[in-house]
Amino acid sequence: MNSAPLELLRRGEFLCPACGARQAWSDTCRRCRCNLDLFHRTAAARLETWQRCLRRLTAGDAAAALVAAEQGYALAPTHEAARLLAMCRLVNRDFSGALALHPRANSSPEPEGDAPATAPRYTY
Numbered sequence: 782m783n784s785a786p787l788e789l790l791r792r793g794e795f796l797c798p799a800c801g802a803r804q805a806w807s808d809t810c811r812r813c814r815c816n817l818d819l820f821h822r823t824a825a826a827r828l829e830t831w832q833r834c835l836r837r838l839t840a841g842d843a844a845a846a847l848v849a850a851e852q853g854y855a856l857a858p859t860h861e862a863a864r865l866l867a868m869c870r871l872v873n874r875d876f877s878g879a880l881a882l883h884p885r886a887n888s889s890p891e892p893e894g895d896a897p898a899t900a901p902r903y904t905y
């Protein structure tokens with residue numbers, strides 16, 4: 782939980798957003814040669830918001846957790862990001878806001894899943 786986002790990301794595999802090739806961390810796709818720098822930076826920012834949200838929740842700072850969850854959802858409005866944001870809205874007693882996320886939060890996860898438990902898989 783305290784590892785830097787980029788270090789965690791480098792441990793995992795990801796799918797190239799351009800061609801779908803599964804591969805280890807790389808700044809260039811092994812198959813299509815796509816530059817993945819921006820993709821990786823976005824994924825690192827997403828993981829950072831996820832970690833910050835959980836740390837704030839653990840510390841009892843619901844308002845700061847909500848800010849982090851909103852930032853993470855803005856970066857990648859995935860199933861898991863919607864669930865985290867909905868939970869933060871509930872903790873902040875924003876019941877209608879949490880309910881508004883229900884369709885997305887209760888939808889099927891992305892094909893490869895998208896929950897960054899320790900290091901996220903990057904399937905958007």
Ligand SMILES: [Zn+2]
Nearest residue numbers: 797800810813
């Ligand atoms: Zn590729």
